[in-house]
Amino acid sequence: xxxxxxxxxTPATPDPGPEALRADARENxxxxxxxxxxxxxxxxxxxxxxxxxxxxxxxxxxxxRRFPTRTSLITEAFTExxxxxAGALDEALEDPDPxxxxxxxxxxxxxxxxxxxxxxxxxLARFPGDTAYAGELDRAEEGLALxxxxxxxxxxxxxxFDVSDVVLALLANNGVAKGAGPESxxxxxxxxxxxxxxxxxxxxxxxxxPPAELELDRLGGTG
Amino acid sequence: xxxxxxxxxTPATPDPGPEALRADARENxxxxxxxxxxxxxxxxxxxxxxxxxxxxxxxxxxxxRRFPTRTSLITEAFTExxxxxAGALDEALEDPDPxxxxxxxxxxxxxxxxxxxxxxxxxLARFPGDTAYAGELDRAEEGLALxxxxxxxxxxxxxxFDVSDVVLALLANNGVAKGAGPESxxxxxxxxxxxxxxxxxxxxxxxxxPPAELELDRLGGTG
DNA sequence: CGGTAAACGGACGATCCCTTCCACTTAGCC
DNA sequence: GGCTAAGTGGAAGGGATCGTCCGTTTACCG
Numbered sequence: 161x162x163x164x165x166x167x168x169x170t171p172a173t174p175d176p177g178p179e180a181l182r183a184d185a186r187e188n189x190x191x192x193x194x195x196x197x198x199x200x201x202x203x204x205x206x207x208x209x210x211x212x213x214x215x216x217x218x219x220x221x222x223x224x225r226r227f228p229t230r231t232s233l234i235t236e237a238f239t240e241x242x243x244x245x246a247g248a249l250d251e252a253l254e255d256p257d258p259x260x261x262x263x264x265x266x267x268x269x270x271x272x273x274x275x276x277x278x279x280x281x282x283x284l285a286r287f288p289g290d291t292a293y294a295g296e297l298d299r300a301e302e303g304l305a306l307x308x309x310x311x312x313x314x315x316x317x318x319x320x321f322d323v324s325d326v327v328l329a330l331l332a333n334n335g336v337a338k339g340a341g342p343e344s345x346x347x348x349x350x351x352x353x354x355x356x357x358x359x360x361x362x363x364x365x366x367x368x369x370p371p372a373e374l375e376l377d378r379l380g381g382t383g
Numbered sequence: 384x385x386x387x388x389x390x391x392x393t394p395a396t397p398d399p400g401p402e403a404l405r406a407d408a409r410e411n412x413x414x415x416x417x418x419x420x421x422x423x424x425x426x427x428x429x430x431x432x433x434x435x436x437x438x439x440x441x442x443x444x445x446x447x448r449r450f451p452t453r454t455s456l457i458t459e460a461f462t463e464x465x466x467x468x469a470g471a472l473d474e475a476l477e478d479p480d481p482x483x484x485x486x487x488x489x490x491x492x493x494x495x496x497x498x499x500x501x502x503x504x505x506x507l508a509r510f511p512g513d514t515a516y517a518g519e520l521d522r523a524e525e526g527l528a529l530x531x532x533x534x535x536x537x538x539x540x541x542x543x544f545d546v547s548d549v550v551l552a553l554l555a556n557n558g559v560a561k562g563a564g565p566e567s568x569x570x571x572x573x574x575x576x577x578x579x580x581x582x583x584x585x586x587x588x589x590x591x592x593p594p595a596e597l598e599l600d601r602l603g604g605t606g
Numbered sequence: 607c608g609g610t611a612a613a614c615g616g617a618c619g620a621t622c623c624c625t626t627c628c629a630c631t632t633a634g635c636c
Numbered sequence: 637g638g639c640t641a642a643g644t645g646g647a648a649g650g651g652a653t654c655g656t657c658c659g660t661t662t663a664c665c666g
Contacts, residue, residue: 182633185643208623219645224625325573328559332574335558336551347595350548351555354591358581368577372570405663408613431653442615447655 189226191216196237200278204338205234238282242296245269245283249303259316262307263356266329267349273330274337274348280330318361322371329355412449414439419460423501427561428457461505465519468492468506472526482539485530486579489552490572496553497560497571503553541584545594552578 178189195216199207209230213223227233248268252261273280304326311317332355337348401412418439422430432453436446450456471491475484496503527549534540555578560571 182642184633188643209625210623213645220624221626221628221646222644225643228625230624325577328570328574328577331559331561331570332555333558335556335561336554338554338558343595345595346593347551347554349592350594351551352592354548354551354581355577357591358577362585368580369572369575370569371573372566405612407663411613432655433653436615443654444616444656444658445614448613451655453654 185226188216188218188222192218192223192226192233193237196233197240200234200237200282201276204277205281209233234278234282238279241272241276241279242283245272246296246300249300249307252307253303257316258307258310258314259360262311262317262359265307266326266356267352269330270333270337270348270352271345273333274345277338280334280337283330312361316361317359320368321359324371325359328372329359408449411439411441411445415441415446415449415456416460419456420463423457423460423505424499427500428504432456457501457505461502464495464499464502465506468495469519469523472523472530475530476526480539481530481533481537482583485534485540485582488530489549489579490575492553493556493560493571493575494568496556497568500561503557503560506553535584539584540582543591544582547594548582551595552582 178186181189192212196212199212199215209223210220212233213220216223223233227236245268248265252265255261255264273283301323305323308317308321308323308326312319312321329352333348333351336351337344339347401409404412415435419435422435422438432446433443435456436443439446446456450459468491471488475488478484478487496506524546528546531540531544531546531549535542535544552575556571556574559574560567562570
């Protein structure tokens, strides 16, 4: 990355932010994001950039100037949904019944996975150098750990449940939800039903294989 | 496909079969299959043909003459494992305890998924016009249905279990097993532990979301 | 041992995708 | 209204993979 001309008004920020854009550019930026969300939801994050540009009715160059890298577009496109996830977690933490909160958040995130083919990929993929994601993820993991602890203390979640089992559930659900149609949504619901049932503390739970050391990053990489 | 010369000894079979090959060609064919299995296990079925050829120590043309299409190579490479699956199912059917048989076959196939990155893809992907697969699949589904019925009658498998839930489990497991390392094998084992527990007939099982109309084909397509 | 056809390998054209470049257009300010 | 810089679209460069072609090599048979 070459040095900027010596005295631009914004020396350290290559991205002036969406508000500083010219009106038409801001409009196009929104169109691109909308198109990207639609395309990702329908076809996963593997859709060519050119397809997104075409769907947005702009040229490829326009897209690239606004989102210099592929990942920056993906990141931006899914920020909304990530926020929604974080909100779901916050709501769950406010529920007086921690088990109900736990179920709700798991159901919600899994339903989002099933509804949007690209979501999990964006959710699980580690974007190098992307600090916004990292912060959210850390916060989410903290909140999740708290929720799990409370649900266990309430005697509703089985004691040998591990926080990483949430990731396990998300990955499993992702495997089911990848198919496009409405039946994959149904399949996802049924899987979550099974899983939540086995997560619940019960009388006759036998020993379980040990939890894998799953992290929210490190996963969803190459598959 | 143009007509053959009028009177070849094998008029209807474009593939003379591995035995009729020249010695060096047969040797190379085996090398290619071995290389393909290794590569698929390590990196999934997305590895370039050229990489497999290189690994096998042959040129690309050699590979293409033996396996005219990408899928023909994949099909051939995974036949062995499919046979193993069928064998596992047969064994399970001979087990006097249908529940134990059921658990064993689920664990086995899921472990194979976790051990071999390409396996599920080859297992679930529908290859148009591939009759060998179709026959095996039909047989497998029959056997599975029988096993499930027996396990239910024995009172070990919950009554609202559906045969398609096996596919559900495989897809879920696939989502977990996609990561390469040993921890994905551990994750797979743990998931299967959870799932089998929730599949087991128990006292306090609440209502479950309805089964999706999952078929062994139609899935694993585009994701 | 020599001939022939099968088999071989590397190079090649086609296709797809990402990314950059450049000449033209247009919004926003004076 | 006109100037300027931001913005735009399409074309072109670069990389990867698929599948084919063709001149060369080699196994097998007589």
